[in-house]
Amino acid sequence: MLRDLGSRDTQFINVIKEVRSGVLKLAGVSEQEFTMIPIQGSGTFGIEAVISSVVPRNGRLLIVANGAYGQRQEKIAKAYGMTYTLLNYSDDTPPNEKDIAAALEKHSDITHVSMVHSETTSGIMNDIHTIGKLVAKHNKSFIVDAMSSFGAIPIDFKSAGIDFLITSANKCIQGSPGFAIVIGRRSSVEKAKGNARTLTYVRSRLMLVYDPDQVLELASYRGFVLSQTRHLGPEQGFGWRRSVSLHAAYTLLASLSTGSEGAGGGRRCVGQTETLPAEP
Numbered sequence: 219m220l221r222d223l224g225s226r227d228t229q230f231i232n233v234i235k236e237v238r239s240g241v242l243k244l245a246g247v248s249e250q251e252f253t254m255i256p257i258q259g260s261g262t263f264g265i266e267a268v269i270s271s272v273v274p275r276n277g278r279l280l281i282v283a284n285g286a287y288g289q290r291q292e293k294i295a296k297a298y299g300m301t302y303t304l305l306n307y308s309d310d311t312p313p314n315e316k317d318i319a320a321a322l323e324k325h326s327d328i329t330h331v332s333m334v335h336s337e338t339t340s341g342i343m344n345d346i347h348t349i350g351k352l353v354a355k356h357n358k359s360f361i362v363d364a365m366s367s368f369g370a371i372p373i374d375f376k377s378a379g380i381d382f383l384i385t386s387a388n389k390c391i392q393g394s395p396g397f398a399i400v401i402g403r404r405s406s407v408e409k410a411k412g413n414a415r416t417l418t419y420v421r422s423r424l425m426l427v428y429d430p431d432q433v434l435e436l437a438s439y440r441g442f443v444l445s446q447t448r449h450l451g452p453e454q455g456f457g458w459r460r461s462v463s464l465h466a467a468y469t470l471l472a473s474l475s476t477g478s479e480g481a482g483g484g485r486r487c488v489g490q491t492e493t494l495p496a497e498p
Contacts, residue, residue, distance in 0.1 A: 234256075237254075237256070238253070238254040238255075238256070239254075241254040241399060241401065242254050242401065244369065244391070245368075245373070245375065245383070245401055246374075246375065247375050247401070250404075251403060251404060251405075252375070252401055252402065252403055252404060253401075253402055253404055253407060254399060254400070254401055254402075255399070255400040255401075255402060256387075256397045256398070256399055256400075257397065257398045257399070257400060258396070258397060258398075259397075259398055260386065260395075260398060261363075261365045261384065261385070261386035261389070261398050262290065262398075263398045264384040264385070264386070264398025264399065264400050265290070265291060265294065265363055265384050265398075266294050267384075267398070267400065268361055268382045268384055268400055268402075269291060269294050269295060269298075269300075269332065269361070270294065270298050270300075270414065270415045270416060271410060271413060271414040271415070271416075272330065272359070272361070272381075272382060272406070272407075272410035272413055273300060273329060273330050273413060274329060274410075274413045275413070276327070277301070277327060277328070277329030277330065278301045278302060278303060278325055278327045278328045278329060279295055279300055279301070279302040279303075279328070279329070279330050279331075279332060280302070280303050280305065280318070280321055280322070280325070280328045280330070280331045280332070280358075281295065281302055281303070281304045281305065281332050281333070282305045282313045282318060282331065282332070282333040282344075282349070283304060283305065283306050283307065283333070283334070284306075284307035284308065284309060284310075284311055284312065284313060284334075284337055284339075284340075284342060284344070285309050285334065285337035285338070285339030285340060285342070286337075286339045287334045287337055287338065287339065287363060287365070288306075288333060288334045288337060288363075289306070291332055291334075291363070292304050298415050301327070303321055303325055303328070305317050305318065305321060309337070309339050309340040309342070310340055310342065312342065312344060312345065313333065313344060313345075313349060315348065315349065315352055318331070318349060318352060318353075319352060319356075322352075322353075322356045322358065328356075328358055329358060329359060330358060330359045330360075330361055330381075331349075331353045331358050331359070331360055331361065332360075332361035332362075332363070333346065333349065333361075333362065333363070334362075334363040334365075335362055335363060335364040335366075335367045335368075335371070335373070336364070336365075336366045336367035336371065338365075338366050343367075343371070346360075346362055346373070346378045346380070347374060347377050347378045350362075350377070350378030350379040350380060351377070351378075351379060353379060354379035359381040359382070359406055359409075360378065360379050360380050360381050360382075361381065361382045361383075361384075362378070362380050362382070362383045362384070363384055364383050364384065364385050365384065365385055365386055365389055366389055366390065367385075367390065368383065368385035368389070368390060368391070368399075369385070369389070369390035369391035369392075370390035371390075375401075380401075380403070381402065381403045381406040382400060382401070382402050382403070382406065383400070383401045383402075384398060384399065384400050384401075385398070385399050385401075386398050386399065387399060
């Protein structure tokens with residue numbers, strides 16, 4: 219049976235902590251360096267949450283796209299009036315490092331680079347590790363949409379220099395739909411403070427690094443806990459028995475949602491856009 223727990227209930231708080239910690243174990247990163255932020259809604263909610271919250275108003279986002287989901291990032295940036303540069307390739311063409319390097323050299327105001335790992339438009343796998351090294355070399359932050367790859371394709375956060383990775387509970391980790399997942403480098407999350415362009419949609423969620431116990435900002439005010447599937451401890455949790463406990467964990471995570479929040483109004487800044495031609 220479902221059991222209704224208040225968001226201030228100790229058990230509710232502990233469930234949230236365990237799920238967040240378990241996702242970081244699955245990612246192979248430490249809680250000291252990274253934080254996991256669950257966001258109510260689809261994977262696109264998570265992408266929009268990050269893009270609209272971490273890129274400063276005086277910064278520029280470099281979007282590397284070779285499919286519909288990379289192009290969706292441009293739609294998000296455009297909707298918020300952000301300054302961005304788009305490197306757009308055909309669906310079957312991997313991004314060119316020289317193009318990315320040229321864009322980084324041309325625009326000193328680029329602060330973040332974003333791209334899709336597994337672009338499901340064509341199934342192409344983009345080399346986030348090689349491109350991530352290039353991004354780090356230029357001292358920029360790296361945003362990765364790993365919606366259809368996290369949990370199935372090995373991702374080395376350190377090698378790729380990932381600052382923010384976004385996925386969904388119901389993709390490769392075989393959970394139920396209802397939550398997007400953001401794995402953020404704590405130093406990058408802290409650096410993003412004050413950059414959010416909306417209030418209720420994402421600001422408090424991306425600031426969870428300051429107060430991990432603020433579960434009111436993690437889920438709706440009513441959390442339904444599946445009492446029969448609460449086995450997320452170290453004996454049965456993430457990384458030990460994935461095929462069983464991952465599904466149970468994310469069934470539990472998704473069950474905490476009673477609805478999705480809208481994007482909110484927020485204050486927009488007037489930006490400039492530029493599309494650079496990609497090499498054939």
